[in-house]
Amino acid sequence: MSDYIIEAQNLVRRFGSRKSLVTAVDNVSFGIEEGEVVCLVGESGCGKTTTGKMIAGLLKPTEGRVRYAGRDVWGDNGRSKEDRKAYRLGVQIIHQDPYASLNPSHTIFKILSTPLLHHRFVQNRAEAIEQVSELLTRVGLSPVEDFITKYPHQLSGGQRQRVSVARALTVKPKVIVADEAVSMVDVSLRVSLLDILGSLKRDLGVTYLFITHDLAVAKFFAWAGRIAVMYVGSIVELASTPQLVNDPLHPYSKALLSAVPEADPELTRSKERLQLRSHDIPSLFALPHGCRFHPRCPFFMEGLCDVKRPDLVPVGNGRWVACHLVAREILGSDAVA
Amino acid sequence: MSANRITEQGRATRHSAQVVPLSMKDLWVEYEVRRGCVKAVRGVTLDLRPEESLALIGESGCGKTTLGLALVRLLAKAARITEGSITYRRDDQELDILSLNSRELRRFRWRECAMVFQSALNAFNPVLRIRDQIYDTARAHGVTSREETNQRALELLEYVQLDPRRVINAYPHELSGGMRQRVLLAMSLLLSPQVLILDEPTTALDILTQRTIIDLLVRLKADLGFSMLFISHDLATAAELADRVATMYAGGIVELGSVNDIFYRPYHPYTLGLIHAVPTVTGDFEELVSIPGAPPDLIDPPDGCKFHPRCPYATERCRVEEPQLEPVAGDGHLVACFHTDLVRRDAADLLQRLTDSGEARR
Numbered sequence: 001m002s003d004y005i006i007e008a009q010n011l012v013r014r015f016g017s018r019k020s021l022v023t024a025v026d027n028v029s030f031g032i033e034e035g036e037v038v039c040l041v042g043e044s045g046c047g048k049t050t051t052g053k054m055i056a057g058l059l060k061p062t063e064g065r066v067r068y069a070g071r072d073v074w075g076d077n078g079r080s081k082e083d084r085k086a087y088r089l090g091v092q093i094i095h096q097d098p099y100a101s102l103n104p105s106h107t108i109f110k111i112l113s114t115p116l117l118h119h120r121f122v123q124n125r126a127e128a129i130e131q132v133s134e135l136l137t138r139v140g141l142s143p144v145e146d147f148i149t150k151y152p153h154q155l156s157g158g159q160r161q162r163v164s165v166a167r168a169l170t171v172k173p174k175v176i177v178a179d180e181a182v183s184m185v186d187v188s189l190r191v192s193l194l195d196i197l198g199s200l201k202r203d204l205g206v207t208y209l210f211i212t213h214d215l216a217v218a219k220f221f222a223w224a225g226r227i228a229v230m231y232v233g234s235i236v237e238l239a240s241t242p243q244l245v246n247d248p249l250h251p252y253s254k255a256l257l258s259a260v261p262e263a264d265p266e267l268t269r270s271k272e273r274l275q276l277r278s279h280d281i282p283s284l285f286a287l288p289h290g291c292r293f294h295p296r297c298p299f300f301m302e303g304l305c306d307v308k309r310p311d312l313v314p315v316g317n318g319r320w321v322a323c324h325l326v327a328r329e330i331l332g333s334d335a336v337a
Numbered sequence: 338m339s340a341n342r343i344t345e346q347g348r349a350t351r352h353s354a355q356v357v358p359l360s361m362k363d364l365w366v367e368y369e370v371r372r373g374c375v376k377a378v379r380g381v382t383l384d385l386r387p388e389e390s391l392a393l394i395g396e397s398g399c400g401k402t403t404l405g406l407a408l409v410r411l412l413a414k415a416a417r418i419t420e421g422s423i424t425y426r427r428d429d430q431e432l433d434i435l436s437l438n439s440r441e442l443r444r445f446r447w448r449e450c451a452m453v454f455q456s457a458l459n460a461f462n463p464v465l466r467i468r469d470q471i472y473d474t475a476r477a478h479g480v481t482s483r484e485e486t487n488q489r490a491l492e493l494l495e496y497v498q499l500d501p502r503r504v505i506n507a508y509p510h511e512l513s514g515g516m517r518q519r520v521l522l523a524m525s526l527l528l529s530p531q532v533l534i535l536d537e538p539t540t541a542l543d544i545l546t547q548r549t550i551i552d553l554l555v556r557l558k559a560d561l562g563f564s565m566l567f568i569s570h571d572l573a574t575a576a577e578l579a580d581r582v583a584t585m586y587a588g589g590i591v592e593l594g595s596v597n598d599i600f601y602r603p604y605h606p607y608t609l610g611l612i613h614a615v616p617t618v619t620g621d622f623e624e625l626v627s628i629p630g631a632p633p634d635l636i637d638p639p640d641g642c643k644f645h646p647r648c649p650y651a652t653e654r655c656r657v658e659e660p661q662l663e664p665v666a667g668d669g670h671l672v673a674c675f676h677t678d679l680v681r682r683d684a685a686d687l688l689q690r691l692t693d694s695g696e697a698r699r
Contacts, residue, residue: 043543156631157397186396187570191614191627213543216573220616220625245619259548261573263615265596268577271619279498279549281513 004031005069005207006055006091006175012063013050022284024050026233027064029312034174037201037208037225039218039241041256043281046230049179052211056093056177068175089119092168096180098160102152108136108163109148115170135166139196158189165196175207176200182217194221215260219245226318229253232282232292235312239319249321249330251297274298291324299325356426358532358564359385359408359450364421366400366407373636377403379588380421382662385532390558390565392579392596394572394611398632400588401568402455405534408566409452410434410442425449427531447478450532451525455540457517461509468505471524478528486527493523497553515546519553526561535567539574551577572615576600581669584608587633587643590662594670604665604672606648606680642674650676 013025025047032038040048053059055066057073066073068087095101102111112135113128115121122128133144139162141147152160161181168176178197182190198221200206208225212218218227219241227245228238229252237250248254255274262268276296282288288295294305304324312322315330366378377400385391393401406412408423423434427449437445446452454460461470468490475486487505494501497519509517518538525533538554539547551574558565569575575582575596582599584592584607592605603609610628617623630647633639641659645651654675662671674680 043545158631186632187572187611187614188396188628189631191625192629194625195627215544215618216616219618219622223622242622256544257619260544260618261547261551261571261577262617262619263572263576263600263612264617265576265600267617267619268573273548276545279515279545281543281545 003033004067005034006209007031007067008051008055008064009067010064011051011054011061011066013047013054013059014062020285023233023287024284025054025061028230028233028235029064030228030235030238032175032207032209034207035201035205037210037222039222039225039227040209040211040230041213041215041218041227042230043213045232045281045284047233048211048213048230051230052093052177052179052209055175055209056091057087058093089171090173091175091177092171092173093177093179094161094164094168094181096183098157098164098184099152101164102160102167104152106151107148108132108150108152108155111152111163112136112166112170115167119171121171131170135169138169138200139163139166140192141166158185158193161185161193162196165193165200169200169204172204173206175209177209177211179211180213181210183212183214190217197221215245215256216263229256232284232287234292234322235320236293236322237320238312239321240317243317243319249315249319249326250323251299251325252293255296291322301325355387356428357384357386358426359566360422360424360426361404361408362422362424364404364407364423365419366403366412366416367419368403368413368416370415370636375635376638377416377588377635378407381588381590383583383590383593385564385566386581388558388562388564389580390567390578392575392582393566393568393585394570394575394582395585396570396632398635399585400635401585402536404585405452405536405566405568408434408534409446409450410437411452425532443478447474447525447530448528449530450534451528451530452534453518453521453525453536453538455536457514457521458509460521461517463509465508466505467507467509467512467520471505471527474524475527480528489527490523493526494520497523497557498549499523513546514542515549518542518546518550522550522553522557526557526563529561531563533563533565535565537569537571538567540569540571547574554578572611584611587638588635589643589673590671591644591673592671593662594667594672598667598670602667602670602681603684604670604677604680605644605674606650606676607644609680609684650674650679652676 009029011025011028015022015024028051040051042048054061060074068090071083073087109132112132116128116131122131132148136144136147141159141162182193185193210221222241225241226238227241228235231252237253248257255276258271258274275298277298278296282292290306290308291310294300301324310322310324312320313327315321315326361381361383364378364381368375368377381404395401407418418435425432425434471490472483472486480486490505491501494504499516499519539550542550579596582596583590586607592608599608600612603612613626616625628647633643639646641657642655645655660673660675662673665672665677
């Protein structure tokens with residue numbers, strides 16, 4: 001569909017040589033509408049960062065397509081230089097670690113003015129200073145004079161991450177891929193950073209692919225959007241945030257939500273826990289047959305889940321689930337066969 | 338079942354529940370750095386009660402890890418304990434930790450008080466098999482029988498739900514993060530310590546792995562009856578594991594109380610702010626409020642209350658005088674703040690909202 005600003009179609013990414021080939025992302029498809037927030041959640045190694053990098057154009061998909069504003073980003077057919085540039089400017093990424101993602105030998109001014117000058121958003125130094133000041137104010141780093149001449153090591157982690165946000169904004173992107181953007185920031189500063197990211201959505205209409213392992217952050221940031229739960233390279237459930245946190249359908253989503261500790265003693269101690277059959281996360285080198293969750297799934301159905309891999313299918317209300325049991329219960333057994 | 342034997346042993350060696358195993362009194366720790374002197378821990382007085390689980394919560398740089406390291410005298414060379422005392426008790430014996438020599442310290446560490454460090458991967462020697470790490474540990478602390486150590490190690494590994502024969506011959510890199518954390522826990526229990534200090538035991542673990550570690554800690558503590566001091570920046574882990582919670586800010590404890598007092602009836606504006614800042618996952622959307630500003634520079638901390646530059650209740654008095662921990666309503670609930678009545682008034686709104694959303698969930 002073309003109303004998506006950014007779209008992943010059957011993305012596959014493999015790493016390694018022929019001898020040891022790992023499929024980090026296996027057939028992932030989703031689309032994000034303009035101004036929407038989609039969260040990718042999942043445990044480490046599930047492929048969420050790899051997916052984010054493919055969306056942001058930092059990794060080439062082994063198979064499948066990324067479409068930006070309807071145009072195939074990696075294919076050669078009819079793709080002009082202008083299209084490529086529009087995509088490069090239109091999709092920006094904020095990395096997890098603000099200590100590693102800013103050049104330590106450049107001042108904040110240099111970090112922020114380089115893309116402005118390179119892409120001719122400003123014509124000279126005076127305009128650059130003005131524009132950089134505006135960006136710093138927008139991300140809450142004011143008075144601007146205190147920051148503009150500093151080096152990254154002179155700033156705290158929270159301030160550095162704000163600089164990363166400002167850098168992503170320099171080229172006026174339509175889509176921001178935020179890869180664990182607040183995970184390394186202290187609790188008391190996290191909310192204000194999330195508020196800044198939220199204000200970009202409100203004021204500038206930025207679309208987000210928000211990648212996190214923290215369900216509480218996902219819920220807070222994407223309450224009006226959707227959450228996609230990934231497990232071992234694939235999306236197992238995609239639903240609106242309230243649906244997902246209040247009534248998860250996929251057994252893995254259920255397990256995550258029942259396992260996560262809550263910052264509320266009575267709630268967290270009285271939560272019902274879904275007991276898994278196994279604690280082991282499957283190795284990417286030896287993936288289980290059928291549904292990849294079946295060795296751990298408490299609702300495992302022998303002869304089905306260990307034989308046939310469930311597709312991600314729509315189950316109504318705009319949600320998608322990849323589970324034989326859910327398909328059977330909601331769509332009737334015919335759909336399973 | 339060998340796992341049952343561990344439980345049996347735990348019951349048999351359970352420490353008499355009367356004495357307070359670990360007390361700190363007015364403890365000060367400083368780091369000498371080029372720019373000056375970092376006051377990382379400023380006058381902490383704290384008792385670890387028998388068989389309790391005490392959580393030390395706070396943000397990075399608040400001094401919580403330094404405090405943990407000071408308790409087992411593992412501070413870096415640049416650090417000095419400038420004032421205060423640490424007392425360890427077992428039955429009717431008392432040990433002054435700060436006056437122990439290195440041989441006595443070696444006897445104290447691990448046998449009496451074990452520490453599990455933050456990063457489970459870095460806590461191992463990468464070129465030694467788990468078997469040899471465990472044996473080295475045992476030998477360093479006076480157990481010389483290889484057979485005995487082996488037997489105990491196998492039992493403990495099974496007890497922490499690992500496949501003992503596979504794990505004991507593995508190298509650290511062959512184990513996942515959760516498995517390594519479980520091996521560390523098993524190793525820390527090797528010599529049945531009375532006190533266990535855990536530095537961020539579940540940080541950097543995935544949700545489901547974190548769950549198994551939390552459940553394991555709950556079971557271990559119930560079976561073996563040690564006292565546990567755990568350091569965490571994660572409020573959710575504290576809410577789940579702690580009997581009591583101490584909030585640290587800028588090197589000092591600003592609030593101490595039962596887990597329910599801290600989460601439902603906080604008296605300190607910083608504690609209240611932290612709770613405002615962390616959403617719960619299940620249930621309805623909650624508004625969050627961030628704490629303005631950033632934690633202070635501990636080389637040159639502000640005068641008076643260290644929180645006053647960020648505090649909405651700050652008055653002239655807060656800027657000059659530092660409040661001390663004093664009892665407020667509730668059993669053993671201590672707060673260091675001049676304006677607890679104002680904080681309570683505003684916190685009542687929060688509690689109402691939490692209850693409402695709690696009821697909506699049910």
